[in-house]
Amino acid sequence: MNDIGETLPRYMQVMQVLRERIATGGYGVDTLIPTEAELCEEFSVSRYTIREALRRLTEAGFVARRQGSGTLVIAQEPAGNFTHSMRSLTELFQYAVDTRFAIDEIAPVEVDNAAATLIGCAPGDTWLRVQGLRMTRAQDAIICHTTVFIDMRFAWLEPEMRDCVGPLYALIERRAGVPVAEAVQTTNAVPVPEAIRPLLDMPKGAYALRLVRRYLDRDGATMVVSINHHPADRFSYTMRIRRDALEG
Numbered sequence: 001m002n003d004i005g006e007t008l009p010r011y012m013q014v015m016q017v018l019r020e021r022i023a024t025g026g027y028g029v030d031t032l033i034p035t036e037a038e039l040c041e042e043f044s045v046s047r048y049t050i051r052e053a054l055r056r057l058t059e060a061g062f063v064a065r066r067q068g069s070g071t072l073v074i075a076q077e078p079a080g081n082f083t084h085s086m087r088s089l090t091e092l093f094q095y096a097v098d099t100r101f102a103i104d105e106i107a108p109v110e111v112d113n114a115a116a117t118l119i120g121c122a123p124g125d126t127w128l129r130v131q132g133l134r135m136t137r138a139q140d141a142i143i144c145h146t147t148v149f150i151d152m153r154f155a156w157l158e159p160e161m162r163d164c165v166g167p168l169y170a171l172i173e174r175r176a177g178v179p180v181a182e183a184v185q186t187t188n189a190v191p192v193p194e195a196i197r198p199l200l201d202m203p204k205g206a207y208a209l210r211l212v213r214r215y216l217d218r219d220g221a222t223m224v225v226s227i228n229h230h231p232a233d234r235f236s237y238t239m240r241i242r243r244d245a246l247e248g
Helices: 012-024 037-045 047-059 090-099 111-118 152-161 167-175
Strands: 064-065 069-072 084-085 099-110 126-136 142-150 181-190 209-218 222-231 235-238
Touching: 012 037, 012 047, 037 047, 047 064, 047 142, 084 099, 084 142, 099 152, 142 152, 152 167, 167 222
Parallel strands: 084 235
Antiparallel strands: 064 069, 099 126, 126 142, 142 222, 181 209, 209 222
């Protein structure tokens, strides 16, 4: 495993290996991958770890699991309708690694009223704005348009941002030594902003699913805010809620 892979939970490492085998034809379409028991033995992990890795592959559209028949490979590449499943910052980190942020612009800006509301700051405050399209790595298909606002205390990292592998918040954590304590996400449906509508190849009047994530430090101060506009007909968001969360 590379350095990025070694920072991930074991089930994600296993998923990456299996996904690579599928993408390169090691496990062909319409063939079964090894059984759970065989995978447990190969990777020296628990059955839970294998099941979690296979669940991820199923959600991404690579395989279909059939009771009593095994796990069937159904596609070498993920489906065109991008599905995002996230339960932790680790999984968000994996999402950023699996995709590519094609940055078009990095510049300090005085935020307007609309941006200030999303960031949670005063209109006219200066933030470093990073804009571009997030793409799939395998096909360069557009996932969403992303605007990231970064607190100016981290603006000195601007030269490293275009070549960053993984999320920008992780670059800040690693280089500035300021950890993210919490991420707060808000999701709603909005008309596609006219400025980005042509970039997403969407018709007038179309709607997008807007995901706004605010990354907070240990003092509750906002470090980074990402605003992601996903074409509503090409994106789904999956969240799994465990029993203890339901009973909280």
